[in-house]
Amino acid sequence: MTARLADIAAQAGVSEATVSRVLNGKPGVAAGTRESVLAALDVLGYERPVRLRQRSAGLVGLITPELDNPIFPALAQVIGQALTRQGYTPVLATQTPGGSTEDELVEMLVERGVSGIIFVSGLHADTTADMGRYDQLRGQGVPYVLINGFSDKVQAPFVSPDDRAAMQLAVTHLTALGHTRIGLAVGPKRFVPVVRKIEGFRLGMKERLGLGEDEIEELIQHSLYTLEGGQAAAAALIARGCTAVVCASDMMALGAIRAARQQGLKVPQDVSVVGFDDSPLIAFTDPPLTTIRQPVQAMGQAAVRTLLEEIGGTPAPHSEFVFLPELVVRGSTASGPQQGRGPARP
Numbered sequence: 345m346t347a348r349l350a351d352i353a354a355q356a357g358v359s360e361a362t363v364s365r366v367l368n369g370k371p372g373v374a375a376g377t378r379e380s381v382l383a384a385l386d387v388l389g390y391e392r393p394v395r396l397r398q399r400s401a402g403l404v405g406l407i408t409p410e411l412d413n414p415i416f417p418a419l420a421q422v423i424g425q426a427l428t429r430q431g432y433t434p435v436l437a438t439q440t441p442g443g444s445t446e447d448e449l450v451e452m453l454v455e456r457g458v459s460g461i462i463f464v465s466g467l468h469a470d471t472t473a474d475m476g477r478y479d480q481l482r483g484q485g486v487p488y489v490l491i492n493g494f495s496d497k498v499q500a501p502f503v504s505p506d507d508r509a510a511m512q513l514a515v516t517h518l519t520a521l522g523h524t525r526i527g528l529a530v531g532p533k534r535f536v537p538v539v540r541k542i543e544g545f546r547l548g549m550k551e552r553l554g555l556g557e558d559e560i561e562e563l564i565q566h567s568l569y570t571l572e573g574g575q576a577a578a579a580a581l582i583a584r585g586c587t588a589v590v591c592a593s594d595m596m597a598l599g600a601i602r603a604a605r606q607q608g609l610k611v612p613q614d615v616s617v618v619g620f621d622d623s624p625l626i627a628f629t630d631p632p633l634t635t636i637r638q639p640v641q642a643m644g645q646a647a648v649r650t651l652l653e654e655i656g657g658t659p660a661p662h663s664e665f666v667f668l669p670e671l672v673v674r675g676s677t678a679s680g681p682q683q684g685r686g687p688a689r690p
Contacts, residue, residue, distance in 0.1 A: 348390065355384035367393055401431040402459035404651065407449050409465050410440045413569065413595055414623035415638065419464055419491070422644030430652055432459065439466075447477060460487040460651045465537075468502075469493025472534045487654035489647045493536045494664050501650045502664040503643050507537050508544030510636040510669040514590045514618045515548030517634075517671055523588040523616060523680035524553055527581030529600060530592040531569045538566075541592055541620075567596070574599025575606075578617075582607060587615060587680045594619035594626045597633055601676065612678035622672055631675035639667040 349360045356363065358377055365373050366381040373381075385392055404427050408416045424434040435458065437449040444452070446467050453461060461481070467473040468490045475497040481488060482499070491503045511528070518526050528545045530538045542564060549555045549563070565580050567573035574596025578589045582604060591597040597619030604615040611617055611631060619626065622637035646667070650660040 351388055352381060352384045352390070355388055356380040369393075402433070402655075403435050403453075403456060404432045405435050405437055405449075405453035405458045405461040407437045407439065407446060407453075407461060407463050407466060409438070411438055413593060413621075414625065415593070415621040415640070416464060418624055418640050419644055422641055423462060423648055426645050426648040430648070432652075450477075450481060454481075454484060454486055458486065459655050460489075462647050462651060463488060463490045465492040466490065468495055468498060469536045470534055471495075471536060471539070487651060489651045489654075489660075491643060491647055495536070499662045501654070501660040501662065503647045503650070504537075504664055504666050505638045505643065505669050506666050507540035508547070510620060511541050511544030511590065512548040512551075513636060513669065513671040515545060515552055517673065518588045518590070518616060518618065518677065518680070519548075519552040521588075521616065521677060521679050525584075525586045526563060526588045526590060527578070527584070527586035528564045528590050528592075529574055529577035529581065529596050530564065530566055531573075533566055538592065545590065569593050569596060571595050571599040571602070575603045578603035578615075579607070582609070582615060588618070588677070589615065590618045590620075592620050594621045594623045594633060594635055596620075597635065597676070598629065601629075601631075612676050614681075616677040616680065618677060622670075627674060629676075634674045634677040635672050637670045637672050639669065643667050 349363050352363045353360045358381060362373060362377060363381055366378050382392060406420060406423055408420055411417050420436055427434045435453060437453060439446060469492055475495050478498045478500060489501050489503060494502050494504060515526060530541055532538065546560050549560045562584060563586065565577040567577035569592065574591050578600030581589050589600045591600055597617050600617045601611050604611050609615050619633045619635035622635045626633045626635060646665055653660050
């Protein structure tokens with residue numbers, strides 16, 4: 345115990361007697377000194393005495409899609425850490441195929457008295473969904489923030505990456521490498537991020553290659569946001585002569601690499617592949633994946649900050665906070681074949 349007191353005192357820059365007074369809840373210690381001692385406990389990895397632990401300021405629900413896609417656990421981690429730093433307790437509720445629906449998860453969280461909810465890639469991103477559910481939630485007095493998706497029918501703060509800019513970055517990169525036949529593998533048409541990615545892709549292909557609407561349309565393939573979905577979409581695009589494929593997620597990009605290899609093609613020598621997200625571990629794939637990095641840290645922190653402002657009685661603007669993505673060039677893209685030639689086949 346004496347050794348521990350000495351460590352804490354040295355870390356906090358106070359006497360052992362002061363540390364003892366703080367740990368035993370004795371009066372006569374300035375608030376700033378008390379905070380220094382508690383911070384020293386945290387830094388050194390000692391548990392705070394129960395009576396000195398910060399009481400939870402409340403529960404905050406975090407509703408995400410299934411966690412198979414590494415980008416969602418990454419976002420959940422950033423959001424969870426930001427909430428706990430502010431004294432809130434995050435409650436993770438995951439939607440899985442055949443499991444609880446978003447509405448059921450919301451009902452469960454509201455019944456448990458959550459202070460607010462953060463939605464990640466939820467029904468707010470689906471253009472065919474009824475947005476009235478969010479008005480109902482606001483009517484219950486529960487503040488919320490929505491990540492990845494936008495609807496002008498929902499009066500709430502939104503946080504999104506700039507999907508249009510992301511696709512223009514990818515197209516600019518690939519055309520600079522000499523690719524003229526570039527395909528886009530995206531998810532179902534009804535999702536807002538898909539619509540935006542297509543808009544960015546169209547604009548990039550028009551500006552960089554001067555293609556017409558019909559020419560661009562045949563370079564877009566809808567599929568599922570999975571490895572198998574990316575594989576199917578890329579196979580179709582390669583069959584149409586594409587020498588490069590831009591994918592709407594890193595999982596789809598891994599599927600695209602598999603599709604190329606199944607046809608005896610090499611990545612990136614024959615087919616270049618670009619992902620989207622920059623998920624954890626994606627730099628260690630074979631080849632390391634060139635991808636568009638979502639600003640997960642900035643987006644997660646902004647969502648928490650905005651929600652806590654709402655909880656605190658200062659409503660955030662009912663608008664969309666858009667964060668710029670970043671192109672991360674690795675080993676899955678390379679110079680394209682000469683104009684007019686398709687991918688080299690063995």
